[in-house]
Amino acid sequence: MEKQFNREEELMKRLLNEAGTETPSADFKKRIMMAVENRNVTVKPYQPLIPKFMWYIVAACMVSAVAGLYAMYADISLSWSFDLKIPQYLDMPRIDLSRTMQYAIAFVALFFLEIPFLKRFVDRQYSL
Template identity: 30%
Template sequence: MEEENKKLDQFTKNVIQDAGISQPSVDFLANVMAEIAPEQTPAKIYKPLISKVGWMIIGTLFIVFSFVLTRFSLGFSILGDWDLSSLVIEKYEPRVDIPVTYAYCFFFLLVFVVIQVTMISKRFSRSLGS
C-alpha cells in the first residue's frame, strides 16, 4: 500500500514538473479588474419628506391654533366646561409663570435636540454622499 502511494506521489510530481507553471498575460490583472469593476450607480438625491414650505405651514397652523384655543371662547369645546381663555389671560394682562426648573429642563432639552439633529443630518449627508 505504501509502495503504491509512493509511486503515485512520484508520478504526480513528475507530471507537475513536466507541465510547468503557466504565466498569465501581461495585462491579466487589468483585464480581471475591468470585468469585476463595480457598476456606476446614480447618486442619491436627498429629498426631504416634508419640505421647508410644509414645515412653515405646519408651524403657522400650530401657532394659530394655539392662539385661538387660548384667546377665544368658541362656544363649544371638546374639553367640556373648561374655558381655556382664563388660563392665560387675567384681566387682559397675559402672564405666564414658569418655574426655573422647567426653564432649565426646556433649555437643555432644546440644546440636546439641536445637537442630535445636527449629528443625524451630518450622518445622513455622509451616507448620501458616498
C-alpha cells in the first residue's frame, strides 16, 4: 500500500514539475475588480431565521409547560368540570397503541407538517 502511495506521489510531483506554474497577466487584478464592480448585486437586509413573534410563542410554551409541571406536582387542584352529556351512541372506540407506536405516529405527523414549510423556505431562498 505504501509503495503504491509513493509511486502516485512521485508521479504527481513529476507531472507538476513538467507543467510548471502559470503567471497571470499584468492587468489580471484590475480586470477581476472591474468585473466584480460591474455586477448588479443587491444586498438583502439581514433577517433572523426565527422572527421575534416566534420567540414569544416559544417563551409562552415554555412558561406554560413549566407552570403545568408545577401544577401537576405541587398538589394544586385545578378541577374544572365540564359536564358534557355525551349520548351512548356517540361512544368512540378505544384504541390502545404502544408507546413506541405513539412516538412513531407523532414523528411522522411532525415530519409531514414540516415539509411544506421547508419547501417554501427553500423556494424563497433560491428563487432570487
